[in-house]
Amino acid sequence: MKKFEEKTLKSETIFEGKIVKLQVDDVRLPNGKTSKRELIKHPGAVAIIPITKDNKIIFVEQYRKPLEKSIIEIPAGKLEPGEDPERTAIRELEEETGYTTSKLTKVASFYTSPGFADELMHIYITSDLEKLEQPPAQDEDEFVELIELSLDEAKRFVEAERIHDAKTNFAVLYLETQELL
């Protein structure tokens, strides 16, 4: 859909980093006026809801520099250029939890912050986990700790705002609607 389309008059790349690219566009608005848009380009990401055989959800705790604190999230990671999201999901599951799966089910895809960023997040679920004998190394700048919670425990973590990021809050609500656990 292109309703209220904003035509690009000029596009300037301000920064091109390892993860994000920042671009400022001059646009023509639907009423003919002009404005500026600050745009973050992001390769996209995946997140996985891993369910163990005893009906626990595997979360990871990690430090998030933008927030200057550690939070508890479902395992996630960004896409490599051209990588199939399902492949990324399995890679991140293996690296972050030491489990693998041959059966991922897609739950949803959504933009995380459509007002300023194009990051598209793909969410998968698996309850078919297999422990890897030799788990792959984590990214060398990534440090995570695993936390297994029942759905009731996870709901209490949401209430206490120890779980409070979009994909993880979504995942906990999703599990509530599914009555799997």
Add this chain to the structure above:
Amino acid sequence: MKKFEEKTLKSETIFEGKIVKLQVDDVRLPNGKTSKRELIKHPGAVAIIPITKDNKIIFVEQYRKPLEKSIIEIPAGKLEPGEDPERTAIRELEEETGYTTSKLTKVASFYTSPGFADELMHIYITSDLEKLEQPPAQDEDEFVELIELSLDEAKRFVEAERIHDAKTNFAVLYLETQELL
């Protein structure tokens, strides 16, 4: 929580715009090595789930330049510096829908993209809407169209990925768990 804290060694501001600030930090990792973090600073945002007297949800369709398309979302907007999120929520509700309310209930707060941005999103719900006789003007660079949907219709829009952003997917799931509609 500061588990796996990454200490800032140097912080460089690359860009300071109207909405986002981009900063690149050199950090000391828990293993003593150093790395770089690309960080987007954002003032935070609110979103509102407005329920009409006949049990419809009010959505807005608007063009999102980062995606180069228009999508259907719950009403939302960013915080002004120092503004109370509840005040922002009422302002955005009035500007985008022409309704106001004196009764907002907080649903959740979550970070939208904790890997690279500090945007914190506050979600509210109201089923106590009052039509304004003289609605305030919309932001001069904002063009939105209202769409009222039943919860069943909204779920179909999610399946078709015409609704596919984090806060709105969350809102539809939330309404499913609440059995209000």
